[in-house]
Amino acid sequence: MIRKTRRLAQRQDSLLQVKPVRISQSFTRILVPVPAAEVDVALPANMTFFVDNRFTSTQRGRIRTLISRCLEFWRLHYEQIAENGRSNYQNCVNTYARFNLAPVWFDAKLATGSAAAAVQMDGLTRMIVANGFGRAARAQIMYQLPSSTVPNFTIKAVNASNPDVSPLSVTVNPRAISRTDLLNVTLTGSLFHAWLHREGYRHPSRVYTSYMAGEASMCVMRNNANKTPGVPDSRFTVFLD
Numbered sequence: 523m524i525r526k527t528r529r530l531a532q533r534q535d536s537l538l539q540v541k542p543v544r545i546s547q548s549f550t551r552i553l554v555p556v557p558a559a560e561v562d563v564a565l566p567a568n569m570t571f572f573v574d575n576r577f578t579s580t581q582r583g584r585i586r587t588l589i590s591r592c593l594e595f596w597r598l599h600y601e602q603i604a605e606n607g608r609s610n611y612q613n614c615v616n617t618y619a620r621f622n623l624a625p626v627w628f629d630a631k632l633a634t635g636s637a638a639a640a641v642q643m644d645g646l647t648r649m650i651v652a653n654g655f656g657r658a659a660r661a662q663i664m665y666q667l668p669s670s671t672v673p674n675f676t677i678k679a680v681n682a683s684n685p686d687v688s689p690l691s692v693t694v695n696p697r698a699i700s701r702t703d704l705l706n707v708t709l710t711g712s713l714f715h716a717w718l719h720r721e722g723y724r725h726p727s728r729v730y731t732s733y734m735a736g737e738a739s740m741c742v743m744r745n746n747a748n749k750t751p752g753v754p755d756s757r758f759t760v761f762l763d
């Protein structure tokens with residue numbers, strides 16, 4: 523009987539992976555599979571997020587897609603390191619990032635963008651693990667419409683400082699997430715940037731160029747390609763908080 527109950531619980535558990543579950547009046551729980559990445563720590567099977575119920579199911583689906591894209595970008599970094607000793611992300615960040623290379627919790631000074639990219643991804647690994655194994659507080663996807671007091675934004679987050687316990691909570695503008703003219707890769711960079719604030723990265727308000735938090739996010743948005751002459755950074759940074 524106990525075994526039967528346990529089996530049922532496991533079955534319900536696996537159902538959660540495909541079906542979002544409304545857990546309260548306010549939030550729906552979604553699980554996002556963690557891809558197998560070549561890291562030296564045990565990875566959880568899923569990450570868990572609590573999405574505000576005011577988002578439509580389409581908006582919630584896109585948020586889930588963006589989280590998956592961030593995780594795929596993270597996985598690819600480690601795959602390329604395993605194969606070539608260095609990732610495209612490291613090369614991209616190395617080309618452009620100069621300032622605030624280290625997160626607030628990092629004691630040593632980082633000399634290069636390449637080293638900074640490696641530290642950043644290792645910090646994200648810790649956050650994925652903390653989320654997936656339930657060591658961090660609940661990661662909430664909060665809902666906010668821009669207003670006269672809240673300037674227009676895409677995805678934003680408040681600063682946090684401890685990747686082992688700080689949840690990857692962000693606030694999403696539902697109008698931005700419904701824009702079909704915005705590519706997923708652009709919105710993925712916006713989410714990645716909000717996560718960088720949660721991971722401990724800082725930049726002066728509205729200043730992104732040459733700062734780790736800004737350039738790393740633009741590398742995501744360009745899929746690690748070099749900048750194109752004549753295309754201003756503002757084309758990308760308008761989607762960053």
Ligand SMILES: [Zn+2]
Nearest residue numbers: 715735762763
């Ligand atoms: Zn920012």
